[in-house]
Amino acid sequence: MRWHAFEQPGPTLNDKVFRIRWLMVLVLCAIAGVGIAMLYSAAGGKMEPWAIRQLLRFLVALGILLLVAVSDIRLWLRLAYPIYLASLVLLVVVDFAGIIGMGAQRWIDLGFISLQPSEVMKIALVLALARYFHAMASEDVARPWRLVLPVLMVLAPVGLVLKQPDLGTAMMLLIGAAAMFFAAGVRLWMFIAVGLAGLATLPLAWQTLHDYQRKRVLTFLDPETDPLGSGYHILQSKIALGSGGLFGKGYLQGTQSHLNFLPEKQTDFIFTMLAEEFGLVGSLGMLTLYAIVLAYCLAISISARSQFGRLLALGITCTFFLYVFINMAMVMGMIPVVGIPLPLVSYGGTAIVSLMLGFGLVMCVYVHRDVMISRHATGE
Secondary structure, rough: EOOOOOOOOOOOOOHHHOOOOHHHHHHHHHHHHHHHHHHHOOOOOOOOOOOOHHHHHHHHHHHHHHHOOOHHHHHHHHHHHHHHHHHHHHHHHHHHHOEOOOOOOOOEEEOOOEEOHHHHHHHHHHHHHHHHHHOOOOOOOOOOOHHHHHHHHHHHHHHHHOOOOOOHHHHHHHHHHHHHHHOOOHHHHOOOHHHHHHHHHHHHHHHHHOOOHHHHHHHOOHHHHHHOOOHHHHHHHHHHHHHOOOOOOOOOOOHHHHOOOOOOOOOHHHHHHHHHHHHHHHHHHHHHHHHHHHHHHHHHHHHOOHHHHHHHHHHHHHHHHHHHHHHHHHHHHOOOOOOOOOOOOOHHHHHHHHHHHHHHHHHHHHHHHOEEEEOEOOOO
């Protein structure tokens, strides 16, 4: 198969390097730097075991971002479906040979790294949907039967992720896919119909939840019903958030985290530790950095002339937003605890690499923003 992807020659390598939004790269480095500093604090002022590993992973991920940014965007158009299928296979492998951690079977042990396929799928699904809708004419999007395949493409990984079980990631996949469907031009009445159907199945969905998942929902509604059990995490998180005040207790001075009252301080609840040590001012500073990245990504998606580029950048932007929103809402008690890391800050290998790959794709869209990509392919 030969793809007639470009209507005109693409930019040269020098042009690509020049077009990279280096300020956005600098902001991403700043966010990761905050994460490394907080992991250093979480370990009691030591680089081991988390900070040094996070630093090395970020440097590798930064290299991946730059390589992807200067790569040919038609390469990702070609690889979209193979990457999606490979990620789907990895999710199936997790079900049979995955390792269990924190009560869930989500990782594959590769020896040198533990791979979490659900994190890879967040990017792979965006790629696959962007390619599918790119190849469709606008009038075809209005035909319900043309949406059967992309809906199945979404439901397959969602079902496998729910089986792990990982409700938070499953919700991220669903919401991110819904945003892409909307951006592709799917009619509003279809979303309303699906929403009503979803509400009708809530009683059945409640019955299919695991006991700990039901307990998390009930704890969210009233954490003090079990303050030493299921409500412990969120109560300690709120205490730490409130104790930070306006300017915080100071770096390395957080009592809730350093006295080990705060659970999972290096992963899911790292924002709570940041708020305790740097207060409201530090928290708003962190939010500002995230807002800058989101603004850059949204502007890039708008500037792209191709449907593939627009949807790809928008899908990555939505995924990044969901990471930030769900984690911060979770630690503040606005939603149930679902185990979503704070992007580029929480400790974790697969999440940071997959996210930086996603940002590399967004940058690749910007580098090729003026390039028109044909919807059609011809075989030879």
